[in-house]
Amino acid sequence: MVPSYMHGVIDMVDARKVKDMVAKKSSQFMGSMAGAGKMPPHKHCRICHEAIPVKADPRVCKNQECIDQNEKDEKNQKTVRIAMFVFFGIFAVPYILVLVSRIIG
Numbered sequence: 276m277v278p279s280y281m282h283g284v285i286d287m288v289d290a291r292k293v294k295d296m297v298a299k300k301s302s303q304f305m306g307s308m309a310g311a312g313k314m315p316p317h318k319h320c321r322i323c324h325e326a327i328p329v330k331a332d333p334r335v336c337k338n339q340e341c342i343d344q345n346e347k348d349e350k351n352q353k354t355v356r357i358a359m360f361v362f363f364g365i366f367a368v369p370y371i372l373v374l375v376s377r378i379i380g
């Protein structure tokens with residue numbers, strides 16, 4: 276157990292620690308704020324997350340691997356979209372047919 280007279284000392288130490296921590300954190304915060312002000316606007320390569328110019332289109336860096344990967348991804352996305360469409364169609368068409376037949380008949 277800690278003797279009672281030590282409590283005051285421990286409190287003092289803790290208070291100083293907390294103060295230090297707060298000071299550090301706030302200076303870090305201020306530093307990051309200042310840094311953000313200096314940083315020119317930029318985007319990140321969607322493959323390797325390298326910083327790239329805002330105007331970069333497609334959103335990849337000049338790395339050929341990233342360009343290829345981006346093209347592959349876009350093709351995959353298109354395929355997925357078509358597959359979704361077909362999938363939806365398979366379920367929607369009979370449903371619509373049932374609806375129509377009910378309306379008619």
Ligand SMILES: [Zn+2]
Nearest residue numbers: 320323336341
């Ligand atoms: Zn990249």
